[in-house]
Amino acid sequence: xxxxLPIAQVFVNPIEILLLSAxxxxxxxxxxxxxxxxxxxxxxxxxxxxxxAVANEANxxxxxxxxxxxxYYLKNILDYKMGFMIVIGGVIGTTLGIxxxxxxxxxGKIDTVISLxxxxxxxxxxxxxxxxxxxxxxxxxxNVLAKxxxxxxxxxxxxxxxxRFPKSKLYESIFTPIIIGLIVGFIAAIMGIGGAxxxxxxxxxxxxxxxxxxxxxSLFVTIFVSVIVTFLxxxxxxxxxxxxxxxxxxGSIVGVQLGQKLGERIDSSGLRALLAVLLxxxxxxxxxxxxxxxxxxxxTSKSVKSDLNFFSRFIIDFSKEMPFFYGLFSIxxxxxxxxxxxxxxxxxxNLKGKIFIKS
Amino acid sequence: MHISEIKIFNKLPRLKTSxxxxxxxxxxxxxxxxxxxxTFVTFN
Numbered sequence: 526x527x528x529x530l531p532i533a534q535v536f537v538n539p540i541e542i543l544l545l546s547a548x549x550x551x552x553x554x555x556x557x558x559x560x561x562x563x564x565x566x567x568x569x570x571x572x573x574x575x576x577x578a579v580a581n582e583a584n585x586x587x588x589x590x591x592x593x594x595x596x597y598y599l600k601n602i603l604d605y606k607m608g609f610m611i612v613i614g615g616v617i618g619t620t621l622g623i624x625x626x627x628x629x630x631x632x633g634k635i636d637t638v639i640s641l642x643x644x645x646x647x648x649x650x651x652x653x654x655x656x657x658x659x660x661x662x663x664x665x666x667x668n669v670l671a672k673x674x675x676x677x678x679x680x681x682x683x684x685x686x687x688x689r690f691p692k693s694k695l696y697e698s699i700f701t702p703i704i705i706g707l708i709v710g711f712i713a714a715i716m717g718i719g720g721a722x723x724x725x726x727x728x729x730x731x732x733x734x735x736x737x738x739x740x741x742x743s744l745f746v747t748i749f750v751s752v753i754v755t756f757l758x759x760x761x762x763x764x765x766x767x768x769x770x771x772x773x774x775x776g777s778i779v780g781v782q783l784g785q786k787l788g789e790r791i792d793s794s795g796l797r798a799l800l801a802v803l804l805x806x807x808x809x810x811x812x813x814x815x816x817x818x819x820x821x822x823x824x825t826s827k828s829v830k831s832d833l834n835f836f837s838r839f840i841i842d843f844s845k846e847m848p849f850f851y852g853l854f855s856i857x858x859x860x861x862x863x864x865x866x867x868x869x870x871x872x873x874x875n876l877k878g879k880i881f882i883k884s
Numbered sequence: 885m886h887i888s889e890i891k892i893f894n895k896l897p898r899l900k901t902s903x904x905x906x907x908x909x910x911x912x913x914x915x916x917x918x919x920x921x922x923t924f925v926t927f928n
Contacts, residue, residue: 648919
């Protein structure tokens with residue numbers, strides 16, 4: 526069974542997309558990492574052009590981060606002031622990223638740039654993760670406790686214009702979160718990822734925020750960054766495919782829930798090395814695809830507009846005739862799906878509680 | 885003489901760990917070699 530994606534102009538198997546996004550969602554929930562840097566390469570392997578994979582994954586990340594941050598919002602464990610500072614940097618970084626994207630698209634090299642960026646990011650994260658987890662396993666075997674430095678000062682802590690952040694109990698230069706936001710925004714615009722794998726360590730080790738405020742603030746920033754990335758991609762290139770986004774969102778939201786439940790029952794620290802190996806394998810697969818398989822022409826069967834059904838024709842016309850409103854609609858679509866998923870989760874959790882009390 | 889007293893048997897697990905570590909290091913080096921050479925060849 527295959528479905529035609531009207532915007533990306535390719536045929537895909539919806540079961541494959543749903544299964545893959547669910548598997549990536551499980552990994553995200555289990556290891557607490559964003560799934561963007563795994564899902565976008567998988568979409569590329571399924572034959573979706575990289576420029577479309579990036580834009581649609583950004584829209585999917587918007588839905589999942591809205592769903593996740595609703596919980597933190599209700600518990601009031603996020604630092605809005607710090608979040609807004611990072612968002613300021615994120616807006617600048619995203620705009621720069623979109624300009625870079627436009628430049629490489631103009632010279633016809635965008636697909637190679639995206640593939641190379643993914644290959645290097647996966648190789649760096651995979652190598653660091655593998656080395657770190659092997660060191661941990663080694664230390665556990667030898668019963669050695671790792672010595673950590675109490676406080677490390679980097680050049681970034683000496684920047685001017687300091688401000689108080691009461692919620693995090695910090696007195697920090699406003700440039701620190703802005704620079705971090707700028708880097709995250711730039712990477713998010715080019716690669717279609719949330720950037721949590723940079724944001725979370727940076728918040729803990731560079732900004733030195735309390736750990737309990739980190740996940741909520743990170744998701745809060747991701748919402749803004751992915752809104753801008755989704756809108757700019759949709760408005761500039763019309764590359765958001767609502768049908769693909771719907772499949773991605775359903776798969777990943779279900780997967781994240783399963784992953785979180787699984788994480789409560791099993792110890793995932795030993796599995797971290799396996800995730801690192803998986804990242805390295807995906808990285809080398811992209812390398813093969815980029816370096817050696819350029820000649821393989823991917824089947825991007827162009828369909829005649831008259832062959833399409835009403836829904837597909839509506840999406841194409843809407844994106845071409847009203848790109849501004851189509852961008853807004855994509856954002857609202859993701860937010861509604863995300864909030865809906867959060868309420869559904871709460872409803873199921875309450876229902877389970879009632880059944881448990883009765884029995 | 886007990887088997888546990890023979891030094892070579894005590895050294896075996898440590899030797900195995902070292903081989904595994906060297907193997908992982910060599911694989912990572914080969915991995916990065918492929919990526920860097922590939923990038924260099926693609927852009928030339």
